[in-house]
Amino acid sequence: MSLDLHAENASAPIIHLRPESLAAVPSEPAMQIIRRNGKVTPFDSGKIAVAMTKAFLAVEGNTAGASRRVHETVEQLTADVVTALMRRAGEGRTFHIEDVQDQVELALMRSENQKVARAYVLYREDRARKRAEETIAQASEAPQSAIHVTLTDGSRVRLDSKRLELIVTEACAGLDGVSPAPVLTETQRNLYDGISQDELALASIMAARTLVEQEPNYAYVSARLLLDKLRGEVLSYVHKTSTSASQADMATRYADYFPEYVRTGIAAELLDPELARFDLGRIAAALKPERDLKFQFLGLQTLYDRYFLHVRGKRIELPQAFFMRVAMGLALREIDREAKAIEFYGLLSSFDFMASTPTLFNAGTLRPQLSSCFLTTVSDELDGIFKSIKDNALLAKYSGGLGNDWTPVRGLGAHIKGTNGESQGIIPFLKVANDTAIAVNQGGKRKGAVCAYLETWHVDIEEFLDLRKNTGDDRRRTHDMNTANWVPDLFMQRVQADAEWTLFSPDETADLHDLYGADFKAAYEAYEAKAKAGGLRVCKTVRASDLWRRMLTMLFETGHPWITFKDPCNLRSPQRHVGVVHSSNLCTEITLNTSADEVAVCNLGSVNLLNHVGSKGIDRAKLKRTVTSAVRMLDNVIDINFYTIPEARRSNLRHRPVGLGLMGFQEALQLQRIPIASNDAVSFADLSMEAISYHAIEASADLAAERGAYPSFAGSLWSKGILPIDSVELLAEARGALDLDRSSTLDWDRLRNKVKSAGMRNSNVMAIAPTATISNICGVSQSIEPNYQNLFVKSNMSGDFTVVNDFLVRDLKTRGLWDEVMVSDLKYFDGSVGQIDRIPDDLKALYATAFEIDSVWLIEAAARRQKWIDQSQSLNLYIANPSGKKLDALYRLAFNRGLKTTYYLRSRSATHVEKSTLKGTDGKLNAVSVTSAISHAPIIVPAAPDLEGVKACRIDDPDCEACQ
Known part of the structure; x- marks a missing residue:
């Protein structure tokens, strides 16, 4: 079958098209073709018709009926190809032969002539391979290069x-x-x-x-x-x-x-x-x-x-x-x-384990700032506010991610005794913090990033929700800072009861900041009574459900503030005896105490779960070895670390928290042939996290036996034999019930006794971070994320990169389904296999992408993990067709399952992969610059995902810290 367009000696076609049959083809003014040998020849649309006719008849045969259909189809397709070429040409009228063939291939696929398109694609592949072999042979025979x-x-x-x-x-x-x-x-x-x-x-x-x-x-x-x-x-x-x-x-x-x-x-x-x-x-x-x-x-x-x-x-x-x-x-x-x-x-x-980015940046250098996350509480005085902003700059300088608790700062209209004036609230100061984060960009290695947290009873909460809007007074907007709601259980109970909710200024209700559970409820209700009696200067009453709706609306429209839950973080905290968790961190996985004299610090690293799983499940022996060494590495960070402020050093040495997480969860599922939207996936999330938790706690206990327990161990939940799986009951008791599977498979009684006798080297041991960059280094999916797409362009600070799910490709090859037509189909359907008819149903389930699955499955898996984790997890949620009802159900489920935090809400973007079969390089390459000297090569950049309007977080935005 000879299908080479514009070949000099193309054989006669099997059937001939009458000249009038090409009447629909647009005129071809001065159009020329560059052949592969560099020769320029006049463009002839008839040769396109000839080549496509041969492709059709080679597949469908040369019967009279087939010939008539081919005649009509080729006439229209030829017109489509010429039109497309002219549209792409702009002012130029010269095309490379490959450009023409790309358009023919695309026209065949768009017209749903899949078998013909496949035959054409396979022919091109064969011819390209033969030409390449000839080129190599000629090059090897050449006596000397002329270049x-x-x-x-x-x-x-x-x-x-x-x-x-x-x-x-x-x-x-x-x-x-x-x-x-x-x-x-x-x-x-x-x-x-x-x-x-x-x-x-x-x-x-x-x-x-x-x-x-x-x-x-x-x-x-x-x-x-x-x-x-x-x-x-x-x-x-x-x-x-x-x-x-x-x-x-x-x-x-x-x-x-x-x-x-x-x-x-x-x-x-x-x-x-x-x-x-x-x-x-x-x-x-x-x-x-x-x-x-x-x-x-x-x-x-x-x-x-x-x-x-x-x-x-x-x-x-x-x-x-x-x-x-x-x-x-x-x-x-x-x-x-x-x-x-x-x-x-x-x-x-x-790649069995990877330390966090600050550790990779700075270990072994003169400034070994190795810690990932810093959590601070901002005090309610001018000196304290600006000290916190200065601390942000010092901590960010060496690649730290920041979480700031702004709840203590008095709200708009509150009395200022020193000047006998009224406070402007927290919003103007947040603007300063936002600009500081941008100014300190960590030496160009990654953007400075900070997340501000505010508790839901703060009187400035409504303005806080608007911080990321693109409309309104820009002086009261923080376009770069992340924001998060710190939500007490009592607020969620009021939402469910459709009851009232009262907002206060913390200068009049200071103790609410440090209370949770039953104590918070009692104090809050007392302040409500005081407010109704006129005993508070600044307060406001709203419907809890109205405020909740507005929280979800802003989350959808701007991606912020995130939803995090105060009571589970504190009720289950191993360190509740020495302080209060007032916020999470930049990525919502850290839950550590903060105070005026302690800045919480966490040191992170992640196990590559894929490297510890086979087709038959988890390699427990290997996982234990990896986790044991990893916990030792993280513990060493605490003593080696370069601390930029004394409050961070004091806190880290007193409590010694670390955060061991995981990545490659999606590939671990696919290796075992488990669809992510399934009960088996939820069970595997449970089993894998139980194993990591068990070995991490034991490793810390062994380190305590070797090096001594952390200084504030006495009185902790650990010291009482209450492990994370046991602290679930504390949350259930506070709420009256908790709908969560509590089953286990390992010998936890033995480990409880070991922890009580030997102690723990670290106050906190586990946290699942986003791992966006270190997972790139290891070549696996980030953290606990589902596949975003099976073929897409990933953007980060190093450029744009084509990413293909190699597990899917392997399966398609095994079943004889991987070819250029499949590549084109994946592009056309934005990396989704669900709409490609020839892909079997079992593969559609196994390789379902983030927006094809119900995020309920992600919450169920996260809930089963959370019971084993002493901190939290960066949990992104995906929703393809958002509605208020869906968002409400999703976040209520997260609360009811006992999750501590959630992270980004992702919406589907409008454009994804460039729907073109042109072969070109993707994105920019920073190692060496692309110069005009080689710009004649056809380069098509697949479109990076973008948002349709302003909806939640854009996937893989290089400005988004989650993606770094």
């Missing part, structure tokens, strides 16, 4: 075609479904005489990226090609000579490079000189160069842009050196620190 490469010093050398072929071939080695041929072909299209070294590196990386949507393993190829560029950059700087190395060379060169890297980093005042006192020979010998090959492109590009240490823009860290630097930084105070550094390195470099 020169311009070096950084301005000199020119001939392109080393053999090395280019070696690097591309090496990048493809061991990967299913990939071939060097198409990468080399696309690379060579973009070469020109005098190309720079950076452009040469970019050409191959971009070439591999164009193929990711067809075969996910090209994401590994792209990463390995970026590695080649990185190796050249790093080795030439560290060794002060122009040098390069293949991946095979690094088997021996890594050990030589590592001591030089440490010396270079110390000389540049980037690394702690203490690292040089390690046995660097022993450390270097433990490096595993082959683990460089574990990266996908998104992960490595993120490290390149934001994590690897650099001197004047030149990277000095290779991936394994980076992981070992972090491991050494966390092992500084161990007795056998080499052994522990190697142990920690093994976890990080295998």
Whole structure:
């Protein structure tokens, strides 16, 4: 079957179209075609008709009936193709032959001639492969390349075609479904005489990226090609000579490079000189160069842009050196620190566990600020307010995420004794805090981010709800700050009873801030009585259900404030004996006490659940080893940490909280063939979190036996043998009932006795963070999230990246369903498999995306996890077709199931993946810049998800901290 459009010697068509049959085709003024050999020929729409006719008849046969139908269909499709080409042309009238074929392919699919389209696609794939093989053969036979490469010093050398072929071939080695041929072909299209070294590196990386949507393993190829560029950059700087190395060379060169890297980093005042006192020979010998090959492109590009240490823009860290630097930084105070550094390195470099972003940024450096989250309470005085804003800046400087409790600050209209005036409330100060967060952007590594919390009885709550609106007085808006409601149980009870709710100013009701449960209810009702008697200066009565509706409306319209629940956070807090939880953090997973003299600090890291699960379930032995080492790493952070304010140091050393979480939950389900919207998924959430909880608590108890319990242990729930699974009953008792499964599978009695006798090293042990960036590094889905789409463009501070669900691709390949038509279908249906008829129902269930499932399933799974967690979890909720009734039911369910917090409400965006079959690179590449010298390559950027109007949070917005 010859389907090559505009071929010079195309054979005669099986049937001939009469000239009048093409009457519908638009005129073709001065349109020309660039053929693959560079020759320009006149455009001839008749050849399009010929090629499509052959495709139809090859599939449907050459009967009289078929010929008549083909005749009519081809006539219309040819007209559609020419119209599309002219529309895309703008002022130009010249097209590459591939452009024309792309439009033919798209027309066939849009007309629902799927079998013909598939035949056409497969033909193109076959021809492309053969052309690539011919190109490689010709290149290998050529005596010498005519292309020169311009070096950084301005000199020119001939392109080393053999090395280019070696690097591309090496990048493809061991990967299913990939071939060097198409990468080399696309690379060579973009070469020109005098190309720079950076452009040469970019050409191959971009070439591999164009193929990711067809075969996910090209994401590994792209990463390995970026590695080649990185190796050249790093080795030439560290060794002060122009040098390069293949991946095979690094088997021996890594050990030589590592001591030089440490010396270079110390000389540049980037690394702690203490690292040089390690046995660097022993450390270097433990490096595993082959683990460089574990990266996908998104992960490595993120490290390149934001994590690897650099001197004047030149990277000095290779991936394994980076992981070992972090491991050494966390092992500084161990007795056998080499052994522990190697142990920690093994976890990080295998992606079994990943420390949080601040730890990865700063471990082993001169300023080791390793903690992730800081929670503060703002006091009700001018000095205290501005001290809190200054503290925000100091904490954010080294990559800390902030949660501020603003409830103590008096409300609008409250009396100010010192001036005998009236307060302007909290809103003007929140504006200052918002602008401070933007000003301190953490050295360009990630945006400063803060979340303000306000309790629902505060008299400024209604204005607080409006902070993120795009209308109104801009001086009373905080467009960058996150906001969250801190909701007492009593308010939810009033909502359910459709009763009244009274708002107060905290200068008149100060004790409400520190009360919860029955004590809060008694005090609140007493203040209501006092207000009705005229005993309070500032108060307001509203219907609780009206305020609740407004909270949900603002949540939908602006994405804020989030809904978090005060009483579960406090009733179940292990540290309720020494303080009160007044807010959560930036991402709603931390629930720690704050006060005027204590700023809560939490140190985070996450287990990669995918690496601990097989087709038959959890590998308990491996999980225990990982969790035990991970908890030790997190505990070490507390002593090594660089504290920017004394209140943070005091709190962290007194209570020693850590937050072990997880990521890759979605892939762990898919590996076991469990749909996320199912009872089996809820059960797995329960079982997996029980196992993590059990081993994490035991690890902390073992550390207490080795190093001593944390100073405020006495009197804690831990000291009474009340573990997180037991504290559920405290919440149930306070509410009168709690509809939640309490079943367990492990020997918790043994662990209770161990904790009571040995103590706990850490006041808090578990918290599930969003993991948005570290999950990218590990190549898994973030945290406990469902698949957003199976094919989409992810945006973050490193650019835009095509993401394909490789589990889905594997299943489709197994069933003979993966081809370019399927890629196009996934694009057309925004990454959803639900509407693609030829995909079997079992795969539709297994690969249902976030907006195709009911978020009730996410809440049920989160509730089963929450019973095992002493802190909370970053729980995003998705709703495709929101309504007030649906939102009300969803958030009431979250409350009734005993969840402590919720996070973003996600709505469906209007545009997703570019619905085009043009093969182009996606997004920007920051490692090397795209220059006009190679801009002739067809580049189509799939659209990043956007919002339809203003609805909730935009998925993967690079400005959204959850996505960083």
